Amino acid sequence: RPRALSGIQPTAGSFHLGNYLGAIRQYVALQESHDAFYMVVDLHAITVPQDPAELRANTRFAAAQLLAAGLDPERCTLFVQSHVPEHAQLGWVMNCLTGFGEASRMTQFKDKSAKQGADRATVGLFTYPILQVADILLYQATHVPVGEDQRQHIELTRDLAERFNGRFGETFTVPAPYIVKETGKIYDLQDPAIKMSKSASTPKGLINLLDDPKVTAKKVKSAVTDTDTVIRFDPENKPGVSNLLVIMSTLTDTPVADLEKSYEGKMYGALKTDLAEVMVDFVTPFRARTQEYLDDPETLDSVLAKGAEKARAVAAETLAQTYDRIGFLPAK
Ligand code: AQP
Numbered sequence: 353r354p355r356a357l358s359g360i361q362p363t364a365g366s367f368h369l370g371n372y373l374g375a376i377r378q379y380v381a382l383q384e385s386h387d388a389f390y391m392v393v394d395l396h397a398i399t400v401p402q403d404p405a406e407l408r409a410n411t412r413f414a415a416a417q418l419l420a421a422g423l424d425p426e427r428c429t430l431f432v433q434s435h436v437p438e439h440a441q442l443g444w445v446m447n448c449l450t451g452f453g454e455a456s457r458m459t460q461f462k463d464k465s466a467k468q469g470a471d472r473a474t475v476g477l478f479t480y481p482i483l484q485v486a487d488i489l490l491y492q493a494t495h496v497p498v499g500e501d502q503r504q505h506i507e508l509t510r511d512l513a514e515r516f517n518g519r520f521g522e523t524f525t526v527p528a529p530y531i532v533k534e535t536g537k538i539y540d541l542q543d544p545a546i547k548m549s550k551s552a553s554t555p556k557g558l559i560n561l562l563d564d565p566k567v568t569a570k571k572v573k574s575a576v577t578d579t580d581t582v583i584r585f586d587p588e589n590k591p592g593v594s595n596l597l598v599i600m601s602t603l604t605d606t607p608v609a610d611l612e613k614s615y616e617g618k619m620y621g622a623l624k625t626d627l628a629e630v631m632v633d634f635v636t637p638f639r640a641r642t643q644e645y646l647d648d649p650e651t652l653d654s655v656l657a658k659g660a661e662k663a664r665a666v667a668a669e670t671l672a673q674t675y676d677r678i679g680f681l682p683a684k
Contacts, residue, residue, distance in 0.1 A: 356386040356530070357493035359393035359433060359484070360418070362410035363550050366562035367417050370538040370548035373602055374499030378530060380422040382497055388428035389491045389663060390418065395433045395440065396484070399477040400468075415656055416645035417561065420638050431659035433487070438667035442486035443479075445674060449512055450482050459504060467551070485509045489516075490667040492525040500536035501547060503529055520677040524670075535602055541575040544591035565636050569628040572596075573621075583615040583623055593620065600627045603634055 358379055360371065367376065382388050392414040397407060411432055423430055433439050455461075458481050465473035481504075488496055488509050496506050506529040513524040538548045542557030550558065556571055563571075577592040585608045587594040600623070601608045615623055645652050676682070 354386045354494040355491055355525070356382040356388040356495045356497060357390075357488050357491045357527075358497045359391045359396065359487055360414060361397050362392050362394055362407065362414040364406060364410050365413075366560035367414070368548055368550060368553075368561065369559035369599065370499065372421065372561060373535040373538050373599065374532075375497055376418065376421045377535070377602070378497035378532060379418070379428075382495065382530070383424060383427040386495060389431075389493070389666070390423060390428055391431050391433045391436075391487070391659075391663070392418070393433045393487070395443075396480055399474055399480050412646065412649060412652055413642075415652055416642045417638075419645050419652075419655070420641035425655045425659065429659050429662045430655060431663045432656055435656065435660035436490075436663050436667050438490055438664065438671045439483065439486055442490050442667075442671055442674060443483040445678065446482045446485045446489075446512055447479055449515055450485075450508075454508070454511075455479065455482065458508070460501065464551075481505045481508055482512075485512050488527050489513055489524045490670045491663075492666075492670060493527045494525055495530040496527050497530040499538075499547075500531055503531060516674075516677075523673060523677055534598055534608075538599065539591060539595040541571055541592075541595070544576060544595050559631070561635055562639055562642060563635070565632040565639075568631050568635055572628040572631055573624045575624060577620045581619060583618060583620065584612055585609075593623070596623055596627055600630060603630050 356379075358375060360367070360375065363371075379388065379390050392411050394407065394411050397410075415430065415432070418430060419425075455478060461473075461478055461480070464477060468477075484505050485508060488506075489512075496502075496509070498506065506527065510526050510528075513526045517523055517526075540546050540548050540553045540557035541559065542554045546552055548558055556574060557576075559568055559571055575592060575596060577596075578590055580590065583593060583597070584590060585594050585597050597608050597611055600606070601611055
């Protein structure tokens with residue numbers, strides 16, 4: 353079977369709609385067709401300062417949300433990145449294979465470090481994409497379900513896999529990004545020129561999945577559209593309306609063209625009211641399911657422990673082969 357691998361940060365509070373539509377939905381779908389490995393990437397989280405107690409709580413929170421979204425531990429391997437030490441170990445190897453200039457070209461680092469200020473950005477933030485390369489290659493993943501913002505990092509992964517294979521012999525599977533065209537980039541509801549994001553979004557433009565559903569409905573109803581009145585998918589000229597149509601289409605499993613037809617002659621308010629209802633119907637059970645997992649930390653921890661064990665078996669094999677190819681003396 354093909355293999356899927358992806359990771360998500362233990363964000364404080366809640367995943368947002370962009371995370372869900374761009375990535376988590378695909379995690380759930382690929383469980384059926386792939387050997388799927390999904391992890392809460394706490395090593396990545398510490399590239400920016402974290403409060404220890406909060407990080408621990410947020411890691412459980414993230415796992416609970418992934419289960420609530422539909423990950424099934426019987427059909428996929430769900431684990432916490434720091435539980436599998438091979439990530440940091442292969443990360444070092446990949447650091448030594450990456451050119452400084454090559455790493456400097458990663459646009460996400462440029463954006464994030466510019467925001468934080470050069471003196472505050474850590475070396476960890478700089479090498480973050482290289483750890484991500486290790487995350488993927490350890491599992492010999494064929495597909496990496498992510499949002500559009502991660503495309504460049506998957507390209508780097510492919511380059512490094514090919515470089516290693518070329519230099520040391522066939523070792524790593526060269527993975528492909530798995531990005532759904534329609535939902536690869538979900539936009540801020542208040543500023544549809546920027547992606548919905550936990551750090552860059554306006555508070556009103558960011559739909560947190562665990563927000564009170566009333567707040568969510570309000571945010572949808574006050575989404576920015578345009579001065580025209582036609583409900584039509586046209587990302588260039590009507591980015592706000594197009595974003596709402598994509599969200600509605602995905603959550604209701606209705607082609608955008610059908611939505612355009614059914615809203616012919618109707619005002620933006622009609623689309624927003626309907627979408628607000630769809631969102632509330634989606635987040636209400638999601639919140640309840642997340643809470644159920646959080647109320648039972650023993651079960652949650654045992655899911656993560658089993659996941660880490662399964663993940664380690666695969667990761668350890670890849671790392672051992674990598675160390676051997678590099679020429680490290682085996683420990684006796
Ligand atoms: N707006 C988005 N549309 C589609 N996909 C998105 N993703 C994030 N935002 C969108 C995808 O969600 C997955 C998990 O992302 P992450 O753990 O790396 O979180 P992130 O990228 O840090 O999320 P944010 O909100 O975008 O964080 P900041 O503000 O730090 O940049 C990834 O697959 C990502 O592509």
